[in-house]
Amino acid sequence: MSKEDLIKGLNEDLAAELGTVIRYTYQSSQAVGFVGFELREILKDEITDELGHAAFLMDVIVDLGGEPTTTPATFDKPAGLKAMLELDLEMEKHDVEHYQAHAALAEELGLVELKMKLEEMAADEAGHARELRRLVKGL
Numbered sequence: 001m002s003k004e005d006l007i008k009g010l011n012e013d014l015a016a017e018l019g020t021v022i023r024y025t026y027q028s029s030q031a032v033g034f035v036g037f038e039l040r041e042i043l044k045d046e047i048t049d050e051l052g053h054a055a056f057l058m059d060v061i062v063d064l065g066g067e068p069t070t071t072p073a074t075f076d077k078p079a080g081l082k083a084m085l086e087l088d089l090e091m092e093k094h095d096v097e098h099y100q101a102h103a104a105l106a107e108e109l110g111l112v113e114l115k116m117k118l119e120e121m122a123a124d125e126a127g128h129a130r131e132l133r134r135l136v137k138g139l
């Protein structure tokens, strides 16, 4: 595994983060009623977290000598809050896996700060997944 593999992987993570910011902003516009109100509150906090992740990834990619993507990953728009939340839960779980994999790659390359930060981000996504799981359970 090389630095180029890591840059490629982090750019995929960055595209996913940018897509998540747009997905959560879109979903907030769709969230109505009491459950929608709670969802909007949760998504507001998560959008802030995902933007922070995206900004960090951009800085790291530049530091590694790469060019950060500005193209967000595309996403599905299922109808209904429950289907939206189930999609979000799946995507957060994927994000956890990707950050864990890229943390291992960073460790292989001796990038200890990056490894720890990516593990922290995996933990953030796992926390998002827990919030979403609680919401899905109540629907």
Ligand SMILES: [Fe+2]
Pocket (backbone or CB within 6 Å): 017, 049, 050, 053, 095, 125
């Ligand atoms: Fe994130």
Ligand SMILES: [Fe+2]
Pocket (backbone or CB within 6 Å): 046, 050, 092, 095, 124, 125, 128
């Ligand atoms: Fe997340």
